[in-house]
Amino acid sequence: MGLNHKWEFLDRTGAWRAVAEDRRLRCGEAGTTLPHGLAEADARCDSGPRTRASLLRNIWTWRETRGACNASWASAQLDALLAEYDREALPSPAPAQVQLDLDVRHAVVMERDSTVRLLADLRLKWKDSRLSWNASEWGCESTLASAERLWLPDVQLLNAAETVVGDPLRARVHSDGSVAWISRLDLSTPLAMQLQDWPSDTQTCVFKFASRAHTIEELDLSLKDSSYATVFEASAWEIVSLSGSVDTWQAADGTRRVGTYGAALRRRAPAHALAAAAVAAAVAMLLLAAALLSPQDRAPLCACAAFTTCL
Template sequence: MRRLLILIQFCLTATAFQNNDTEQDFGYREKRSFYKSGKALQHETSRTLDYLLTESGYNKRVRPSFGGNPDEVFVNLAIRSMGPVDENREIFSLDCYFRQYWFDNRLRYNTSGLLELALNWAFLAKIWKPDTFFLNGKQSFLHKITVPNRFVRITPDGKVSYSQRLTIWAACPMNLRKFPLDSQTCRLEIGSFSYSAEELHYKWQKDPLSIDKDVSLAQFHLAHWSISKNIGHSGLRTRYGLRNDSTVAIDFYFERQTGFFLLQIYTPLTLIVFCSWVSFWLVKTEKGGEVPARTALGATTVLSVVNLGFGGKSKPKVGYSTALDIYIILCFASVFFALVEFACINFIDTFIKRFRIWEDEQLQKKEKLEKAETENVEKDEPELENQNILTYCSYEDQVKHDIDLVCCEEGNMKIQSPELDCLAPVAKSECVSTVSTQDACVSTEDEDFEDVEDETEKITMYSEYLTKVMECIDQTADSVLQRIFRKYSPDIVNMYIYTNTLDVIYSIDEWARKLFPLVFICIQLIYWSSYIYIF
């Protein structure tokens, strides 16, 4: 019995020592695996990769859950810079880190001491990865200086993290009817090029977007953004029709900063309109000294609006009118009507002056006619007496005297008799015409024109043609005014504008000083309230 107790005690002691040695050995091995040398860790990493990619029969051409449920790809963006937002080409750009991760059970590993496999871009050619692309992308590219900017991380549970740096140019359809008071929504859509929704699902990560604090745009301000995901038709086709795809999208809401347009376009146009109103204070005078000043001011303001508004390069080239176009047209109409107001008062003054000149001419003609009639009446009495005397003169008495007949150039007959002062009418056919020596003279001056150059002749002909055209226009205008004067002369004389022309002109200018600013202010209120709060 005693021997049995001693044997049991020995066995227990041996077991205790064995357990103690086992615990010490396990702690040592754990400590040894945690503090591995670089060479050992490199060896284990190479052995793990060889097993995952070669020994396990990994096929990079097949997605992880082939034949089963669709694989899920989680994406997010880290934006480093944005812009420009080009309204002429309707695109926007951003520079970002585009990150994706998915789970591939074929890449699980249980190597002690390896918490993550950090691999370079060359490893991407050996594993499966989703063929992600941007549905509305234009000219996106991957940064490759100094090497392709992308990397891969693999964790023991088979999570594959894939990151790359991209510059993305994406299409952004814009409605520029409120330009430059507009805000635009630009969407970035992400999906798979070859896999449908039955094979691949895209989802946003918990933090879908991060933007650097230094990100800013020249003409826009990023007000906010929103994300969405969709499973439906993306526009890609198969032989059976439109494909059902899984996509995610992020919408950027841009608000345009109007500081540039206010300083460069709106303010100068408004000041030009104000300058056009100065002509209302250039008072009409009898001598017309204000005419050159008002004409030059009106023409200058009109041309300035045309040059600044319609000739600007900062406007988008669209087929419809924008808010800026409407404002330019309003300013152009304001300065144009100011010039028309001066033209109206100048026409009134010119019309009345010409009418008064026409009245004086008509009055002079009337006086001349009356004077001519009185003179004709006085001349008729001696002519009647001479005719009576001629009737008593016989034909024989007229033959006895020599009569000298001299024909003048106009065909009138002069009868001179030294003895008889009787005037008898003689027919034109009986006149003896003589050729003037001046008509017989041959002019030698025409020969001098043969040596004139052709260019000088063309200039002379052109100037003569312009002179004739201007004379024709003046004659036409005069004839029109003459007809108006003849038709409405009784009414014009009785008008207030005829007797008080300057008072009417002064009153027109006085009303223009009040109405033009008032109407322009009302138009401004309607314009800004409509485009800011209504449309």
């Protein structure tokens, strides 16, 4: 390969970066970083077998390591990309397509309040062309970014009795502009208890997610195949199934897309029976202890037994 053709190849593939340091060390050059500077250094350097072998070795090293991502350098590039980024503006083209995936971690029925408490990760994915870059130039297919610096879909639970959102996690941004972000939720929603099959009853709760600020012309929702992965199940309820569907909601200021999830929770009958047996045993022991006392001393234990029965 001729001199000009060789450096034209290196300039086109980006491999010239791999041989810059080697040229500087062997030829005493001033560490130039431009291809034409390397070509001049090559013309002044030894062009024997040692040089050609070193060149091939460095090209091979570059080819083997070019998939590695320098997180610090990618972060600096992302900072430059976000310098003129407006996080208040919606991604284009409209409507922004947002995919939801509710990953349920734990669910329990609060019978005293007739509510369901749900611990879950709401995974959101969308595409923002303003965040795209040339992966071959950056050397990274994806990087992490602070969620506070990006446009985020304002997807909220519509039928919540109470919602607690955890500290925001960083978002994963890909070179094609796609963004993946997780919102950690602690939700409570009202439940109409169905007790015909007690104590082996199954309760179904519904969670409706939508944007409150953006109509369907600005933000559209779709659902990924629903799944759940319980991290801990210490309660008397177990998750039987989780299903999802997409509907519309006609609000006063426009139509919204609504993502609806239905979760079926089944009471653990053995656990409930064990709890009832424990209460019955405690009451029996209190009454037995009261029977061993004199009549004037039985009142406190009998009152305690009555209180335990109410629990």
